[in-house]
Amino acid sequence: MSKDLKLATIAVYSLKGGVGKTTFAVNLAWAAAKRSSRRTLLWDLDPQAAATWMLSANMKGRDEAQAIFSKDVDIESLIRPSTIEGIDLIAADTSLRGLDRLFFELGKKKRLAKLTESLAKKYDRIILDCPPGLTETSEQVLRAADIVIVPVIPSPLSQRALGEVARYLVQNDGSHAPILPVYSMVDRRRKLHRETLEQNKNWPVIPMASAVEQMSARRKPIGEFAGSVPAAKQFNFLWQAIEKRLAKR
Ligand SMILES: Nc1ncnc2c1ncn2[C@@H]1O[C@H](COP(=O)(O)OP(=O)(O)O)[C@@H](O)[C@H]1O
Numbered sequence: 001m002s003k004d005l006k007l008a009t010i011a012v013y014s015l016k017g018g019v020g021k022t023t024f025a026v027n028l029a030w031a032a033a034k035r036s037s038r039r040t041l042l043w044d045l046d047p048q049a050a051a052t053w054m055l056s057a058n059m060k061g062r063d064e065a066q067a068i069f070s071k072d073v074d075i076e077s078l079i080r081p082s083t084i085e086g087i088d089l090i091a092a093d094t095s096l097r098g099l100d101r102l103f104f105e106l107g108k109k110k111r112l113a114k115l116t117e118s119l120a121k122k123y124d125r126i127i128l129d130c131p132p133g134l135t136e137t138s139e140q141v142l143r144a145a146d147i148v149i150v151p152v153i154p155s156p157l158s159q160r161a162l163g164e165v166a167r168y169l170v171q172n173d174g175s176h177a178p179i180l181p182v183y184s185m186v187d188r189r190r191k192l193h194r195e196t197l198e199q200n201k202n203w204p205v206i207p208m209a210s211a212v213e214q215m216s217a218r219r220k221p222i223g224e225f226a227g228s229v230p231a232a233k234q235f236n237f238l239w240q241a242i243e244k245r246l247a248k249r
């Protein structure tokens with residue numbers, strides 16, 4: 001079997017909230033399914049459930065999300081189709097608020113990694129939408145991921161947060177997955193943004209765009225309603241870059 005056909009887990013992660021993680025996760029899942037014809041699963045690990053809300057027709061508040069990690073629940077019973085053909089979803093709900101504690105008490109550092117691996121026959125690409133912070137949950141995520149996508153708003157503070165994650169990974173686990181930083185919500189009219197971009201010319205860039213903002217009103221990935229705007233194209237370029245990196249595994 002060619003390496004290309006192996007399951008890959010792509011985590012969208014940051015220490016910070018509000019940087020574009022959910023936006024990335026939803027649009028990258030769309031590109032995986034629609035552009036690369038990958039059997040795609042979007043796994044929402046954030047109790048705020050923004051990705052779940054964006055891609056679900058109805059939100060059943062069953063508070064079952066955490067059960068996957070604790071009990072003998074069959075993971076496949078919690079997978080359901082999203083509103084987008086080709087993307088399946090593991091929904092988030094408020095039960096995930098207890099996830100850090102649960103992971104801590106379980107003491108199994110690779111619980112999430114084992115679960116994603118168990119889906120290797122069913123999916124080609126699993127996208128993890130993560131809560132912010134450096135917690136038990138994020139440690140699980142970083143161990144399960146084949147690549148970690150970090151949205152970075154161009155500012156000295158965001159750059160610092162990224163440095164902290166990288167340092168943490170090196171200290172705790174020398175052989176961590178590659179990190180791909182991506183500039184998020186870029187406004188080239190701003191001097192600070194232009195100057196910050198100059199420092200890392202090879203990082204991919206997602207521009208600030210009203211079409212991206214509209215995603216939460218339309219509850220759709222940008223490719224579904226504004227596929228030709230520059231931001232949509234940039235998400236597709238980003239996806240191609242991710243596929244390229246994965247092919248090198
Ligand atoms: N490129 C962009 N252009 C315009 N608005 C954006 C862009 N990326 C994200 N946003 C908006 O910023 C807010 C935070 O984004 P979100 O993806 O929810 O971040 P996170 O998941 O990291 O908390 C949302 O309201 C989203 O619509």
Ligand SMILES: [Mg+2]
Nearest residue numbers: 021022046050
């Ligand atoms: Mg989010």
